[in-house]
Amino acid sequence: MPSPSEPTGRPEGPLPLVYGPHPDQVADLHLPDREGTDPVPLVLFFHGGFWRAAHDRQHAARFAGALAQACDCAVANIEYRRVGAGGGWPTTLTDAARAVDRLPELATRAAPGRIDDGRVVYAGHSAGGHLALWAAAxxxxxxxxxxxxxxxxxxxxxxxxAPTADLAHADRLGSGRGAVADFLGGSSTEVPERYAAADPAVLGAPAGHTVVVHGTRDEALPPDMARAYARTTGTALVEIPHGSHFDVIDPDSTAWSHITQALGTLTETRG
Structure with a gap:
């Protein structure tokens, strides 16, 4: 067993990645502890928080780390500019685009030989779920x-x-005390061209296979939003009985096994 002063070959914490010049254009790369010979899939994860600066990637750090270990994958917990700190339309979206375009290469460089850049999944929670769906469409x-x-x-x-899969619907509901209007600069009647360029509900099916996971007792976004999105886009929907909005990013919740199973299906090796 190595002494405390001897290197173990594993990083002490997530690896920092910088995908742009702004301080918020960064990500933390969580790697699984095992040191196998086969490269692992890469998950590009967008945290939630109403696209607002009050909420950053740190609240999703435990989830990202646990997901890396449970699913034997690398997870990049992505930061991006948010409303109140230089984000909103269109900056938050262009940050998301830049992140998914650059991070696979940056991650493989940061962890040589450990990442399979042919098995990449976009993921996200709540407002971050919106960004993941948008980035894939x-x-x-x-x-x-x-x-x-x-x-x-x-x-x-x-x-x-628990994604914000329908921006116009969420805006009509007043979700997050007007979070969608703050993000896009108005309602769907005031800035319809922005909704047309940002709303997953009108863009159609994303690239690859999509799995939406949503709790039946989500207090922030109604499960009917997820059901409608799944119907119109043909994507898979996993409902968590009695699940709340935050259960889907809680490794101790009953949703966890559903999350890991869904990700395993997306990242499984194919011949």
Missing amino acids: RHRLPADAPGRTDAPAPIRGVLAL
Whole structure:
């Protein structure tokens, strides 16, 4: 057994990644403890918090670390500019686009030989679930929309946890005390072109296979939003009986086994 002064070959904590010049264009890369020879999948995870600066990636750090260990994968816990600190339309979206475009290469460089960049999954919770769905549907954006790409993202799919899957619906509900209007700069009647370029509910199915996980007692976003999104896009929906909005990022909740199973399905090795 190594002494405390001897290196173990594993990092003491997540590895810092910098995907842009702004202080919020960073991510923490969590790696599984095991030192196997096979590269592991990469999950690019967007935290929630109403797209607001009051909420940062630290509240999802425990979830990201636990997911890396439970699913034997690398998890990049992504920060991005948020409303109140330089974010909102279109900056939050362009940060999300820049993050998913750059982080696979940055992660493989930071952990040589440990990451399989052919098995990438976008994931996110709540407002971050919106960003994950949006990032995987950038090839469906209007021609002049910020972040648009011509080709679908080269990913296995999306794991969306209690996502804000319908921005117009969430705005009508007043979710997060007007969080959607703060994010996009108005309602769907005031800035319809922004909703057309940002709302997963109107963009269609994301690239790859998508799994939406939503609690039936979500107090922040109604499960009917997830059900409608799954119906219209043909994506898979896993409902957590009696699950709350935050159960889906709590490793100690009854939702955890559903989360790990869904991610395992997305990242499994294919011939």
